[in-house]
Amino acid sequence: MKAWHLKHEEWSNEFKVLIESELNQLLEVPVRRGVNLRNETRWKIGGIAEFLIEPSTIGEIQSLVAYFNKNSLPFTFIGATSNILFDSRGISAFLVKIGDRLNSFEVEAQTVTAGAGISVPSLVRRTSELGLAGITHAAGIPGTLGGLVVMNGGTQRKGIGENVNRIWVVDTEGDLTVIEKEDLQFSYRDSILKEKVLAVVTVELSLTSGDRLTLMAEIEEILSERSQKFPQDLPNCGSTFLSDPSMYQLVGPPGRAIEEAGLKGLQKGDAQISELHSNFIVNTGNATDNDVLWLIAKVRREVEKKTGYLMNCEVLHMDQWGNLRPAHEVADQRFVLSQDEIGI
Numbered sequence: 001m002k003a004w005h006l007k008h009e010e011w012s013n014e015f016k017v018l019i020e021s022e023l024n025q026l027l028e029v030p031v032r033r034g035v036n037l038r039n040e041t042r043w044k045i046g047g048i049a050e051f052l053i054e055p056s057t058i059g060e061i062q063s064l065v066a067y068f069n070k071n072s073l074p075f076t077f078i079g080a081t082s083n084i085l086f087d088s089r090g091i092s093a094f095l096v097k098i099g100d101r102l103n104s105f106e107v108e109a110q111t112v113t114a115g116a117g118i119s120v121p122s123l124v125r126r127t128s129e130l131g132l133a134g135i136t137h138a139a140g141i142p143g144t145l146g147g148l149v150v151m152n153g154g155t156q157r158k159g160i161g162e163n164v165n166r167i168w169v170v171d172t173e174g175d176l177t178v179i180e181k182e183d184l185q186f187s188y189r190d191s192i193l194k195e196k197v198l199a200v201v202t203v204e205l206s207l208t209s210g211d212r213l214t215l216m217a218e219i220e221e222i223l224s225e226r227s228q229k230f231p232q233d234l235p236n237c238g239s240t241f242l243s244d245p246s247m248y249q250l251v252g253p254p255g256r257a258i259e260e261a262g263l264k265g266l267q268k269g270d271a272q273i274s275e276l277h278s279n280f281i282v283n284t285g286n287a288t289d290n291d292v293l294w295l296i297a298k299v300r301r302e303v304e305k306k307t308g309y310l311m312n313c314e315v316l317h318m319d320q321w322g323n324l325r326p327a328h329e330v331a332d333q334r335f336v337l338s339q340d341e342i343g344i
């Protein structure tokens with residue numbers, strides 16, 4: 001079966017049923033079809049995903065990748081979706097979610113080897129309970145370890161890359177290979193993995209020894225501070241814009257720049273610049289990706305007009321074919337704002 005001659009949005013239902021049944025032979029848990037992403041994703045935004053797959057083992061991921069390649073089928077890996085804005089027109093690519101089912105956790109001295117699907121808050125708690133230090137800064141990040149490594153996520157200008165020794169990935173051929181830290185090119189909220197279609201399946205972290213009670217207290221303090229600073233009740237994807245070091249020195253963090261540009265609380269459709277923290281965009285009901293992208297385009301132009309800095313997004317946008325790009329690139333393509341809209 002070769003699908004390369006078809007545009008996948010034109011696949012017939014018979015073809016989809018055939019693929020579904022072939023995929024189910026590779027999986028312990030059946031493929032989900034026609035999944036409403038508004039019910040599945042962190043921002044509660046997105047259309048219908050044709051296929052959502054949650055593999056249970058690394059072997060299943062290897063078989064899936066080999067199958068997709070053999071049949072020229074488009075696929076993308078996701079974690080907890082805490083950094084992705086999904087296209088409201090729906091996703092035709094095969095979404096492969098690396099989550100809870102891949103949450104192994106092993107400790108040898110100060111080295112922790114964990115499945116990429118483990119949730120970051122749970123990883124931080126478990127290591128801290130064992131008196132292992134170095135990653136408490138990530139205690140409040142609601143993603144998976146795999147997503148954290150791809151994004152080099154963290155807080156206080158730290159990134160998980162500082163603690164990564166090596167990772168295991170399923171490569172484009174379906175083979176399991178190791179990538180050493182030096183080859184991952186970690187930089188601020190970035191790694192080489194963002195440009196590759198590789199499944200991160202296991203991560204080896206190097207931690208240091210710390211006092212268990214001090215670490216647990218640190219976690220509580222971080223969580224309590226975040227619960228006051230960041231919106232808790234409305235769906236969001238954390239910080240929308242990246243903090244640029246030179247802008248930070250002269251103007252401050254993105255949240256302050258957005259607030260000073262008078263944009264706090266600005267609403268487009270059901271998307272709103274949070275009243276609590278201006279670098280967060282919240283979904284007040286039925287927001288679409290276009291609502292969020294319009295706000296991103298507006299914020300970029302207004303802040304640039306006021307400060308001279310053009311802010312880039314940390315948040316990624318996924319298009320209908322499963323391609324991921326920083327959301328501002330898509331916002332700029334979709335919305336060329338008139339002079340009235342940017343208040344010139």
Ligand SMILES: Cc1cc2nc3c(=O)[nH]c(=O)nc-3n(C[C@H](O)[C@H](O)[C@H](O)COP(=O)(O)OP(=O)(O)OC[C@H]3O[C@@H](n4cnc5c(N)ncnc54)[C@H](O)[C@@H]3O)c2cc1C
Nearest residue numbers: 079080081082083143144146147148150153154200237238
């Ligand atoms: C309330 C809130 C607060 C946040 N605070 C912070 C913060 O303080 N610091 C911070 O850095 N981030 C923060 N974030 C953003 C987000 O949580 C992080 O970027 C997180 O690391 C993303 O992990 P994820 O599992 O949700 O990945 P996803 O959002 O699902 O995916 C992000 C990227 O990683 C890729 N990916 C995910 N898993 C895998 C895998 N196993 N293999 C290959 N590719 C994969 C995806 O393809 C995508 O490119 C916050 C988000 C929210 C909602």
